[in-house]
Structures are given as C-alpha cells and as structure tokens.
Amino acid sequence: MEKPPNSQSDSHGEVLHDRINAAVDGRLPPAQRVELEAQLDQDPDARETLRVWKAQREALRALHRPLLEQAIPDTLLAAARRGDAGRRQVAQWQRWGGMAAAVMLAFGVGWLSRGQLSGGAPQRLASARPAPSFVHQASLAHAVFTPEQRHPVEVAAAQQDHLVQWLSKRLGRPLKVPVLAAEGYELVGGRLLPGDGGARAQFMFQNTAGVRLTLYLGAVDADSTAAPAPKPLSQAAQETAFRYSGDGPVPSFYWVDQGFGYALSGAVSRDELMKLAERVYQQR
Amino acid sequence: MTHFPLTDHIPSLRRYARALTGDAWMADDLVQDTLERACSRWRLWVAGSDLRAWLFTLMHNIFVNQVRRSLRQASPGGTVSVEEVENALAAPEAGTAQSLDLQRCLLRLPEDQRAVLLLVSLEDLSYEEVARITGVPVGTVMSRLSRARSRLRELMDGPAAAAAPAQLRRLK
Numbered sequence: 451m452e453k454p455p456n457s458q459s460d461s462h463g464e465v466l467h468d469r470i471n472a473a474v475d476g477r478l479p480p481a482q483r484v485e486l487e488a489q490l491d492q493d494p495d496a497r498e499t500l501r502v503w504k505a506q507r508e509a510l511r512a513l514h515r516p517l518l519e520q521a522i523p524d525t526l527l528a529a530a531r532r533g534d535a536g537r538r539q540v541a542q543w544q545r546w547g548g549m550a551a552a553v554m555l556a557f558g559v560g561w562l563s564r565g566q567l568s569g570g571a572p573q574r575l576a577s578a579r580p581a582p583s584f585v586h587q588a589s590l591a592h593a594v595f596t597p598e599q600r601h602p603v604e605v606a607a608a609q610q611d612h613l614v615q616w617l618s619k620r621l622g623r624p625l626k627v628p629v630l631a632a633e634g635y636e637l638v639g640g641r642l643l644p645g646d647g648g649a650r651a652q653f654m655f656q657n658t659a660g661v662r663l664t665l666y667l668g669a670v671d672a673d674s675t676a677a678p679a680p681k682p683l684s685q686a687a688q689e690t691a692f693r694y695s696g697d698g699p700v701p702s703f704y705w706v707d708q709g710f711g712y713a714l715s716g717a718v719s720r721d722e723l724m725k726l727a728e729r730v731y732q733q734r
Numbered sequence: 735m736t737h738f739p740l741t742d743h744i745p746s747l748r749r750y751a752r753a754l755t756g757d758a759w760m761a762d763d764l765v766q767d768t769l770e771r772a773c774s775r776w777r778l779w780v781a782g783s784d785l786r787a788w789l790f791t792l793m794h795n796i797f798v799n800q801v802r803r804s805l806r807q808a809s810p811g812g813t814v815s816v817e818e819v820e821n822a823l824a825a826p827e828a829g830t831a832q833s834l835d836l837q838r839c840l841l842r843l844p845e846d847q848r849a850v851l852l853l854v855s856l857e858d859l860s861y862e863e864v865a866r867i868t869g870v871p872v873g874t875v876m877s878r879l880s881r882a883r884s885r886l887r888e889l890m891d892g893p894a895a896a897a898a899p900a901q902l903r904r905l906k
Binding site: 522 | 739740741744745746748749752753762765766769770771772773774775776795796799832833836837840851852854855856858860861876877879880883884886887890
C-alpha cells in the first residue's frame, strides 16, 4: 500500500526537511526543485517552513556582516603573519622531497660527524658530537612522518607488545614505551629508521586535538659491538642534561642516558615539551 | 613575498566566531587561538587543499574543547553565576533589538546545532564540507541543521528572550 502523500511519518518529514534545507541554501538540484514545488502546493505548513527558514538565513547573514568590513585587530594580524611565515618555512622543508631527502640528509649529517670523530677530534668535542646530528635526525624524522594520515607508523599501538619486542630487538636493548596519557597523549605506534649510529626507533603520540609528538631513540655512541676497539665512553656521552634544539623543522628536547640518545620532538611550546620530556625521562 | 593567505580569512573567521560565541572578546580570542594553532600545525595542512575549510576545522575543534572544558568546570546542576550572565547580557553589541534577539536565541541552541547552522548559513559551505569540518556524517549535519532551524524558529516566535539563556557560559 502506498503512503498517503501527506504522511507525517518521521522519515517522510526528514526527507521533506532535507529538501527544504537544500532549497533554502540554494543546493537543490533543478529536478527536485520541481518536485518540492509540487509537494509544497499540497502542504501549506511546509511552504511556511521554507519561507521562515529563508528569512532566518538572511537574518543570520546580516547579523554580524559589518565585521567583514571592519579593520582587523593588530594582534590577529600579527598572529596571521607569524603563521604565514611558518608556512613558508615548512614549504621549504617539504620541497626537499619528503622521506628520501630526509634519509639522505640524515645519512649525510651522520657521515660528516663520523668523519670528525675518526679525524682525531678531541674526546670532549667528539663525545658532544653525536647529540646535535642525532637531534637533527629526530626532528627531520618527525617532520617526515607526522603529517602522514594513512601510514604515520609501521606498527600501530594496537600491537604494542609486538612493536616493543621488534624495536627492542633491532635496537639491541629492551625498550619501554612511556605513558603520556596523563598529559593527554596516546601512543599511535612506532617505526624503525636508519640513523648514523645504527637503528633508530620512533614512537609517535597524539592528543585529541591531533597534535603529534615523536620520541626518537637509539644508541648514540654507535657500533660499540662492530668497532674493533671501542673507545671508552666519556661521562658526557653516557649522560647529558636536557638540551633544547630549535634548529630543525620542529623543536626538540634531547638527552643521552647510558649511551642511549632520546629526542622528543613536537610543535608545542617549549615549556610543554620540557614537561613531556621530563615525563618520558622519569619512565625510562 | 607580501601575500598573507591567512590574513584573507580573518574577517570570515571573526564573523563566524562572533555569532558562535555571542561575545566580541571571546570571538577574537577564538580567532587568535585558531591562527596560532594554524601556525604551529602548518605541516598538517596538505598544500593545495582548501585553506578555509582547514581553518574552520581548527576553529571548530578549539571551540568544542573549550565548551567541554567549561562544562566540566561548571558547577553541578549547570547553574551559572549571576555576574557572568549579567556580564554577557549587559555586553550589548551595537545593533537593533531584532539582531540582539536573534543572537540571544542563537546562543540557546545546543553548540553542535549552532555550529552547523552558522557554517552552512554564513560560510556557504556544502553539507559535505560541514560534515568534514565538524567530524560527523552528512546525515547528522542534515538533521542538526533541521533541528537548529526548527528550534530557532520556535525561540524567535516565543516570548522575547527575557529569561537568561541557560547555555550562556564563559568559554575561557
């Protein structure tokens, strides 16, 4: 049995309202416009709804229209200009060609610092070397992978046990994923990357606003297993204080703890990043 | 380079924020937060995609978070301090009684309905774009739009919004 044309069942009412909405917003295809017109002839209430909603739309558009012409406050202009400057900078980084360039850069930077190490640089300097290239690679890796929507990580947080086992094996040391839930960040997952001192792990975190952090880690004194006669680690290489780096595409806090380097990177304020880095450090 | 693409979007962001919050200061704070977030998150903007839609998405998320935070902070029972309401009501925009009334009724709509209604009406965004910005299916956008329009009509037809609007809250 067919429904009577004036049925006020929910789905009928919804379809009618959707059509009236589309008509009000100028989004109704011509064929449906004719159909709606016929419907409205049968339904004076619906015609009144169309009239009121149209008037409402016009009133809303008029409501704060003068704001469109008003001078923009200086604070907002300044914020916009900072943003535009930031965007140009990012565009420059992205022009390097994403991952390939980042990996090449990472290798290049690593190669240079290696050359300086073997060239008989003073021990004090040498032990300070790994960190800057390390943090730079961390920042690059952050810039390359955090914009990824579909494949930000190789192994997702759902398989956290597997992720930790796998990366621990490849980095040759039992790893622990820090918990940053209290700070609003959940683990997205992780991936394995090449670094100048060997394998690197990157863990990615994200908060509900979509801000992503990465923790990049790996042995900074390099192949102590492969090198024929490993140099004794200086105290400085084994452990350093927190350091801040704003040189890369994103800021990082980095530190070395028992020969292992850590860099926490993210486009958040220095204070917030520092707090997060402390949380990571406490859970090592 | 002298072109500032973000700057071009400020007027429409301001207008939307003003209608959404009903308060000039809150609105400009919201715009400021949006621009700052855009600044720190340029990497997440896919070059060539719709910058305006992205900015409105950022603003929507910030607004939703502020509303959630203020809901958590609100005293149990949803009461609002008298001073705040007086403040909000006594902060008159230059405008006719009618536009004041419209803004007041608008603030009595639930936030999600208000956002959809304003994005569609002020920004001429398609229903699909509004769905992406607000992170809900198109069907939900359509039903929120219908409910917002029906409710706003009832509110405007009703006795002039004399009672203090219950939803009026400070966002910051």
